[in-house]
Amino acid sequence: MLGILKFGLFTRYGTLQTYKALRPFMSDAFHSKDVWNKRLHSNILRKVKLSDLFYELDTKFNQIGRVSAVDIDIFTNAINDEVHLDEMEDLVHRFRLSSEACNILASTQHAFIRAFLSFKDDKDDLIRILNDRLNYGIFPDDYCNILLMDHFIKENNFTSAAKVAANQMLQEDFSNPLVKYFSLYSCHKYLQEPSKWHKSIASEEEDDIKDKEEEEDEVIKVRVGFIRNPYFDDHFDLTDPYSLIGKTFKMIGESNNDTYSNSYNLLGLSLYKKWPNVISFSDYLLEKNLKINSGCINEIEKFLSSLPEEEGEIGNTIQKQLTQIKNNLQKVKNNNLIDEKDLFMATEENLNRTAKELERNIIDEQCQIYEEWENKREEILMNELEEQRRLQRIESVKQKKEELAKKEEELFFFDLEDKLDLQIENKRVPYPPKWLGKKKKRIDSAEYIPPEIIKKRSQ
Numbered sequence: 402m403l404g405i406l407k408f409g410l411f412t413r414y415g416t417l418q419t420y421k422a423l424r425p426f427m428s429d430a431f432h433s434k435d436v437w438n439k440r441l442h443s444n445i446l447r448k449v450k451l452s453d454l455f456y457e458l459d460t461k462f463n464q465i466g467r468v469s470a471v472d473i474d475i476f477t478n479a480i481n482d483e484v485h486l487d488e489m490e491d492l493v494h495r496f497r498l499s500s501e502a503c504n505i506l507a508s509t510q511h512a513f514i515r516a517f518l519s520f521k522d523d524k525d526d527l528i529r530i531l532n533d534r535l536n537y538g539i540f541p542d543d544y545c546n547i548l549l550m551d552h553f554i555k556e557n558n559f560t561s562a563a564k565v566a567a568n569q570m571l572q573e574d575f576s577n578p579l580v581k582y583f584s585l586y587s588c589h590k591y592l593q594e595p596s597k598w599h600k601s602i603a604s605e606e607e608d609d610i611k612d613k614e615e616e617e618d619e620v621i622k623v624r625v626g627f628i629r630n631p632y633f634d635d636h637f638d639l640t641d642p643y644s645l646i647g648k649t650f651k652m653i654g655e656s657n658n659d660t661y662s663n664s665y666n667l668l669g670l671s672l673y674k675k676w677p678n679v680i681s682f683s684d685y686l687l688e689k690n691l692k693i694n695s696g697c698i699n700e701i702e703k704f705l706s707s708l709p710e711e712e713g714e715i716g717n718t719i720q721k722q723l724t725q726i727k728n729n730l731q732k733v734k735n736n737n738l739i740d741e742k743d744l745f746m747a748t749e750e751n752l753n754r755t756a757k758e759l760e761r762n763i764i765d766e767q768c769q770i771y772e773e774w775e776n777k778r779e780e781i782l783m784n785e786l787e788e789q790r791r792l793q794r795i796e797s798v799k800q801k802k803e804e805l806a807k808k809e810e811e812l813f814f815f816d817l818e819d820k821l822d823l824q825i826e827n828k829r830v831p832y833p834p835k836w837l838g839k840k841k842k843r844i845d846s847a848e849y850i851p852p853e854i855i856k857k858r859s860q
Contacts, residue, residue, distance in 0.1 A: 426583075426756045427551045436768045437515065440478055443775055445782060449479040455488050462495050470496075470504040471781045477512040478778075483520040489513065490530065490537075497538045505538060506781075508774040514545045518552060528561050531568055541565070543577040544767050550583040560596050562587035567645040571637060575653055579759050582752040585653060585665065588646040589745050592700060598642040643704070647672025660740050661747055664697035671701045676722035683729035686738070693733055696744030701730065 440446055454476050461468045473496050477489055493513060496502060517527040530537045541549060546569055553562035566584035575581040632638075639645050650669025654662045663686060670679045686693060705727065711719050733739065814821070 426554070426752055427547065427760060431551070431760055431764060432548070433764055433768060433771075436771055440771065440775060441481060443779075445475060445779060446479045449475060451476065451479055451485045451488075454479075455485070455492070458492055462492075462499075467499040467501050468492075468496065469785055470501055470506055470509070471778060471785060474506045474509040474512075474778060475782075477509045477516065480512070480516045480520075486516060486521060489516065490526075493539070494537055497536060502538060506774075506778070507542065508778065510539050511542065511545060511774075513539055514541055514549070518549065524553070524558070524561060528564055532564070540572070541568075543580050544763065546577075546580050547583055547763070550587050554583075554587065554590070559587060559590040559594055560598060563591040563642070563646060564598075566649055570645070570649040570652055573652065575656070579752075579755050579763070581653055581656075582748060582755050584649060585748045586752050588649050589748055591642070591646065593745070595642075599640070643672045644674065647674070658691075660692045660694060661744075661751075663691055664694035664740075664744055667693060668697045668700055671704055671726075676719065676726065679726050680722060680729065683726065683733070687729060687732055687736070690736070690738060692738045692740045694740045694742065694744040694747070698730055698733065698739065700744075702727075 454472075458468050458472055458476065473492055476485075476492060480486065480489055493509070496505070514527070514531075517530075518524070521527060530539055531541065534540065546565060549565045550562045553559070553565070562583075566587045569575065569580060569584060575584065636648075639648065647669045650665045651673055652669070654664070654666030654669055656662060667679065667682055667686070670682060685691075705723060708723075710716065810817070810821075
């Protein structure tokens, strides 16, 4: 009873309502904060002064154009507050654009995500960076994906959780069952409570409209680049939230052939607007007498009713396809191929069960990975220091040899005078004589006799 009162049984109007608190699927132990913070006590990170290190790395970028991957890793892992987050973002962005980007360490990406998640109040910046894989190259591992989605679900930020799931779909990897069920839960929850997907784009458009209103009378000329033929790859170019969520459902649903997977597969194809595939898959289900979840049917019908009407020949084709889809859904109902179990509740049960089964193993594996990362960072750093010492020794030997050569030249100058003269002579570049063309025979004007001009008679 105390727990019910604590979460709030009554609304501000005093009416009684059912209130279901969101379950934190992963416990506090999953964050492994104590083990993660142990990295700050290592011999390497303990001596790091972030301001000095940033100045050094910034100087290297400006002078050489690249820095070592382990230097970026040390800076990223040494962050323990919000002060240096912008500097970390800048360094990771510049490192991504350098020739050393392929050598980025897994611990760098992990530390980058945990730093933004722990010390940044506005998580939209983190989502923006995760979406911009070309300029930042931050790819969450399975542990970070679970950490991100669990965090956003607890904050009721289902849009960000669904974006994390969609990014994992773009990587085409749902081998981890916990990541799979977290992705299904996040995307399904977004369908139930949709919100703005492209917040930053909307705000930029509003700013552009305001600027245009202020500069109506001013003519602005903009240089436009070469316009290429449009290309849509139907994967990384997807921006519509329902297409991203639909393809996520489709990719996960194709893994099995049970009622649960088939339901998500059919729902995903519908949200993805692959109408011929929806028709063929629903025909297959009817032919094999395979059941579909009632929640799947409801979501499909809800989505179809919200679609705008298309005009022209394409609109007529789509309308015929939608009519056939609705007929197939009605046949599913008439043939009693409906599973009454709620699809979302089944996903939540699978997520709870999988979280309880795998949480302890994931924590133990991640703690072991943290230790491996510490050892690997120290090993790479020692190898780079040894390489720097080797290059310094080679450079010092080279300088010493040049100094000895100069000294030998001074001591034995008179003995080697003839040899030095020959070297100087050989260094001279012989230039070919300038060609002025064939000389003409000079004619003295005093002795010049003009030719006799004879007028010919016309015949």
